[in-house]
Amino acid sequence: MASSWTILCVLGVLAVSSTDAVYKGTYIGKFSTLHHDVIGDVYAIDNITIYVEGFSYDGEAPDAFFFAGNKTPEPSNRGFIIPDERGRSEVLGPYRSQNLVLRFPKTKKGQRSLNDVQWVSVWCRKFAIDFGHVKVPRGIKLPQSQVAIGLESDSPQMRASAVMIADTDTFVVEDFSFDGTIPDAIFVMGSGNADASGSQVPDEKGSLNPLRKYNKKTLVLPIPPEVKGQTIQYFGVWSPSKGMLASVTFDPNALIPPSVKSLP
Incomplete structure (x- = not known):
């Protein structure tokens, strides 16, 4: 002492x-950049919380959300919204190199978690388009x-x-x-x-x-x-x-x- x-x-x-860099949890991966300039590195803080470092998105889509699912191996409408950094399930606006803490929602059926999903996406529900996603590896240690x-x-x-x-x-x-x-x-x-x-x-x-x-x-x-x-x-x-x-x-x-x- x-x-x-x-x-x-x-x-x-x-x-x-x-002497190391700041510990951010378990690294999941990098968002693929498919549309609307989506980028960012995703970490698991725990099984219900993720940290997105350096997130960017131009905010120009009409119905985009942080989205996750396990019904399909690739992003699809068969998933659920992850509330934004303010805890709101609202259409995403623009982001530029921002660091975000996102918590999975709790539903009547229980708490959603990383244990239950195969992917996390920036997803436009209206047009069913994946703007960028990261796969959650099987057996990842959280x-x-x-x-x-x-x-x-x-x-x-x-x-x-x-x-x-x-x-x-x-x-x-x-x-x-x-x-x-x-x-x-x-x-x-x-x-x-x-x-x-x-x-x-x-x-x-x-x-x-x-x-x-x-x-x-x-x-x-x-x-x-x-x-x-x-x-x-x-x-x-x-x-x-x-x-x-x-x-x-x-x-x-x-x-x-x-x-x-x-x-x-």
């Missing part, structure tokens, strides 16, 4: 080193949040129903309770063994003060800047006087979603 306490806790893989259970201790009394690595910036401690009887307890995360030293995690208010008493509170905690881009394997509650009080571990090879806030 960067303060007087040396510690750390786990959390999954942040699959890019500090980033996903990682969940661990088992953060608990009888002395002190401590429980959490789950700890989740939400993305490369954030993890969530669900239903966290702590009796506050250890006055120097703090959140920690790191690589290697869960009893190794590492980095302190600020609490949900951004404070590095020792933990106060909690009663079934869900906490959203930031990954410290000094460990972003590193392989993180454990998360725990640590006491400089008593050591690791409780911890959970994660798969160091897991593919974690990139934080949307970190994307260009």
